[in-house]
Amino acid sequence: MNYLQVIGISKQENGRQILSGIHFEMAEGYKIAIAGETGSGKSTLLKTIGGLSQPDQGEVLLEGERVEGPLERLIPGHPKIAYLSQYFELRNNYRVEEILEIASKTEPENAARIFEICQVNHLLKRKTDRISGGERQRIAMARALVSSPRLLLLDEPFSNLDVIHKNLMKLVIRDIGEHLGVTCMLVSHDPVDTLSWADEILVMRDGVIVQRGTPENIYRRPVNEYVAGLFGKYNLVEPGIFGLPAEISGAEREGKKLFLRPEDILIVNGQGAVTIALVKRVSFLGTLFELELELAGHTLTAATPDRNISPGDSIALSLISDQPYYM
């Protein structure tokens, strides 16, 4: 039996279709991220899974039992599912430990482990109005976890966090799965945040799942430009400009273009190379330099650690992949 089954969920709001026939299954311990542009239905789907939004059609089963919607329960929500919104509230004028104590349904030993993983031990004696945004988010996470959920739903857990607190939060979320064994699903409007965490990513657009796959598959083999663009920069060019034969993989690739992430383009020693591009612009990105290149009338984006490349240079290119992807 699948741990979580989402079966044909559809929902309209004010005559508009927000979710259409969403269907997927999830095994226990599996990590699913939901990505998509703003308004694509990610939060509504997550709330429906958590019993906080009523679907018009379809149902959600957790361990074989139907998750009731808010119209079917006196208190909306499911006792085994914790939903952590980006707009969570922490009551004012309480100490952090009191907030956590009120929510706790777990043994003190487990609670101590959760506090350690969420890195809130040093905050327990503080009043809730004397903590920063990043600390609040970790406390809200600890509060959700001490309620002993079987499934944790995180809606935009990285929003409003600076890089340091975002990285801390990523560690917390990783450790929740690894050390507490809580199954977790998260939504992020910045899908790049989900690549290193998720076992699988569901990409949504207009209330429909447009692609489902491993992070690597979605990143390297997006089904369309919408999915490609969500996960970063890309190039879509005629295969011929890299000297690739036009009919590499037969009829299915008819009219398709070569899909390349910036890092798929290698800058090589010019001897014997056939593809020479002109450097138009160089931008420093921290770990890499991003190059804007002109090649046979195309503008390409490449990435390189080489700091010795300047605008106006002619450079030789090659492709990193021996399995080109066409879109």
Ligand SMILES: Nc1ncnc2c1ncn2[C@@H]1O[C@H](COP(=O)(O)OP(=O)(O)OP(=O)(O)O)[C@@H](O)[C@H]1O
């Ligand atoms: N209660 C509601 N009444 C009317 N429209 C709603 C309601 N809830 C959501 N919507 C609409 O449904 C669509 C999907 O909203 P949802 O919040 O699920 O998207 P999202 O992908 O999570 O977006 P974001 O990344 O901006 O949070 C949006 O167009 C939103 O305006």
